[in-house]
Amino acid sequence: xxxxxxxxxxxxxxxxxxxxxxxxxxxxxxxxxxxxxxxxxxxxxxxxxxxxxxxxxxxxxxxxxxxxxxxxxxxxxxxxxxxxxxxxxxxxxxxxxxxxxxxxxxxxxxxxxxxxxxxxxxxxxxxxxxxxxxxxxxxxxxxxxxxxxxxxxxxxxxxxxxxxxxxxxxxxxxxxxxxxxxxxxxxxxxxxxxxxxxxxxxxxxxxxxxxxxxxxxxxxxxxxxxxxxxxxxxxxxxxxxxxxxxxxxxxxxxxxxxxxxxxxxxxxxxxxxxxxxxxxxxxxxxxxxxxxxxxxxxxxxxxxxxxxxxxxxxxxxxxxxxxxxxxxxxxxxxxxxxxxxxxxxxxxxxxxxxxxxxxxxxxxxxxxxxxxxxxxxx
Numbered sequence: 516x517x518x519x520x521x522x523x524x525x526x527x528x529x530x531x532x533x534x535x536x537x538x539x540x541x542x543x544x545x546x547x548x549x550x551x552x553x554x555x556x557x558x559x560x561x562x563x564x565x566x567x568x569x570x571x572x573x574x575x576x577x578x579x580x581x582x583x584x585x586x587x588x589x590x591x592x593x594x595x596x597x598x599x600x601x602x603x604x605x606x607x608x609x610x611x612x613x614x615x616x617x618x619x620x621x622x623x624x625x626x627x628x629x630x631x632x633x634x635x636x637x638x639x640x641x642x643x644x645x646x647x648x649x650x651x652x653x654x655x656x657x658x659x660x661x662x663x664x665x666x667x668x669x670x671x672x673x674x675x676x677x678x679x680x681x682x683x684x685x686x687x688x689x690x691x692x693x694x695x696x697x698x699x700x701x702x703x704x705x706x707x708x709x710x711x712x713x714x715x716x717x718x719x720x721x722x723x724x725x726x727x728x729x730x731x732x733x734x735x736x737x738x739x740x741x742x743x744x745x746x747x748x749x750x751x752x753x754x755x756x757x758x759x760x761x762x763x764x765x766x767x768x769x770x771x772x773x774x775x776x777x778x779x780x781x782x783x784x785x786x787x788x789x790x791x792x793x794x795x796x797x798x799x800x801x802x803x804x805x806x807x808x809x810x811x812x813x814x815x816x817x818x819x820x821x822x823x824x825x826x827x828x829x830x831x832x833x834x835x836x837x838x839x840x841x842x843x844x845x846x847x848x849x850x851x852x853x854x855x856x857x858x859x860x861x862x863x864x865x866x867x868x869x870x871x872x873x874x875x876x877x878x879x880x881x882x883x884x885x886x887x888x889x890x891x892x893x
Contacts, residue, residue, distance in 0.1 A: 522677065523553075526551070527552050527675050531582065535583045537580075538578075539580075542669065545564040551568060551580060551674055552673060552675075553674060555673050556599050557600050566598070568596075568598035573670065579616075581621070581660045586681065587681045588678040588679065588680050589653045589655050589681060590678045591679070592648060593615065593647070593675070593677070594646065594674060595638045595661075596645045596673040596674065608670070609641065609642045609666060610639060610666045611667055613635075617656035617658065618656060618657070619658070624660065638663075638672075639667075647677075649677070702777075705772065707813070707814060715727070724745060724783070725748055725783065734811055735811045735814075739810070742804045743803055744783075745802060755801055756800050757801040759802075759805065760804050762774065762805065762807065763805075765812065765839065769816075772806045779804055781793075782802070808838055812830060817829075848867070
């Protein structure tokens with residue numbers, strides 16, 4: 516029995532690029548093949564029309580959607596979805612059945628056959644719910660075509676393809692520049708609750724080198740979580756350098772959050788596996804990791820979605836402040852103290868305390884200020 520499981524090739528993640536996609540026709544330019552990505556969002560704005568699917572020209576008799584994987588690939592399945600639309604007046608557009616065909620040169624095609632006839636795959640029952648069809652046996656080819664046979668409303672679809680690219684000698688140099696994938700790292704976007712759960716799981720797995728603390732709360736009451744990774748995580752040790760990685764100052768810039776969460780997992784796992792480089796880092800440095808400094812903004816941007824949001828969606832705090840430009844200027848405070856001969860006896864030049872006037876001004880002006888100030892100095 517066929518048991519191979521392959522991951523998505525990258526329609527939804529955009530790993531599959533627009534020039535790898537083609538179709539028999541398009542209804543309008545805003546329903547072009549690059550709009551056929553799983554979970555792609557559509558816009559009803561007449562001045563900025565962006566279709567939530569690929570839609571074919573209804574006057575054509577033959578329809579197909581083609582993906583060029585650019586190399587031999589073991590195809591194992593297809594996930595389909597209908598057209599995204601928030602306009603209640605629009606019909607519900609989705610493909611209800613289709614054939615699958617494969618090729619190595621995009622000229623000669625072989626349709627999956629059950630021994631008697633071309634194998635008809637059943638598609639969607641509504642426009643939103645993804646439907647997965649796994650192949651009974653994997654098919655090795657470079658190109659795959661989805662050939663719709665029946666549909667509800669207009670012929671529109673979004674999709675993802677499951678497949679395992681096959682390696683060849685020409686890929687050796689390319690692979691040398693890639694990070695080797697590992698099973699324990701999950702490459703996904705985490706919601707706030709998923710982020711907190713992941714941090715707690717890392718802390719439980721590596722309790723001897725990690726400690727979680729809070730910088731305070733966001734305007735909507737979410738804890739601003741931080742993790743220390745160090746040989747003695749709960750203590751400031753004399754002579755031990757400390758540094759902080761902070762992400763998510765702009766809530767709609769989500770990659771930083773994921774990079775820091777991956778770093779937490781990597782340091783924990785590699786330390787336990789006695790990776791000498793990681794052991795030196797962890798035991799010689801006190802590392803502070805803050806994956807999301809603006810969780811309210813992240814949540815707001817996620818609700819709108821990347822396809823329809825503007826650059827301001829979730830960028831600022833609830834009070835409209837840009838955290839990136841809102842840290843206290845402790846440099847000026849320290850330089851002024853140095854000019855007056857107050858350093859180091861009266862004013863320390865490390866672990867600089869927050870001046871009272873900054874704390875007072877900040878807490879008066881906006882709710883998140885004290886959280887930012889608490890993060891400014893280790």
